[in-house]
Amino acid sequence: MPFRKLASIAATGILGATLGLAVPTAAQASHTCRSPGVTNNGDGYGIMKGGYNLKVAPYSDCGNVAFLGKGTKLYFWCLSFNEYGTPWMYGRVAGTSTYGWMSIENFSSMTGNRGICP
Template structure:
């Protein structure tokens, strides 16, 4: 009888761990699109943020944050992509830093450059 209780306890622990693992992992996961596309510096422009926004790890709003950037921050633009929702995003470097990430075109008040596309186009 003791062996049965031990086996039942182990089976319950495994089931609970598996269930909790799936439950805990799901909310923490970002969009399945959060793998960053390839990027390279093919643009000589920059953009100025019109408000405070999060720099992202990939070109989607639900991807992970790299850094919060305030209004007026200057970002050097490397290249752009159009994501699966048809939104334009640019890969950037924050002026005066070695901080890189993705920012939506919608967040800029001023933009210069040639809008070069990131290659290969991997979204």
């Protein structure tokens, strides 16, 4: 294979790989990690069934606020569904002034009112 043709194929492969890295995946492009509006219209709480990260927005790939261990209580402010239809609670960690989002799948028990976020 002539050198010029080989170099052209290599350059095309490198360019394609580089462009592929620059294009976000569908999951990354579909949402931002901005918290939706919240209001304190819940009076319930949930108990963590294991150790999970409290999030800055209602998506598992968003940034972490704090790690909550098994048995931690989260006081509910409001419930929101992300664009995938997954329900998340916004609330305050008991005994702290730490707030954030937690998937309802991570609670072993939930009690009280779970008001909807605006």
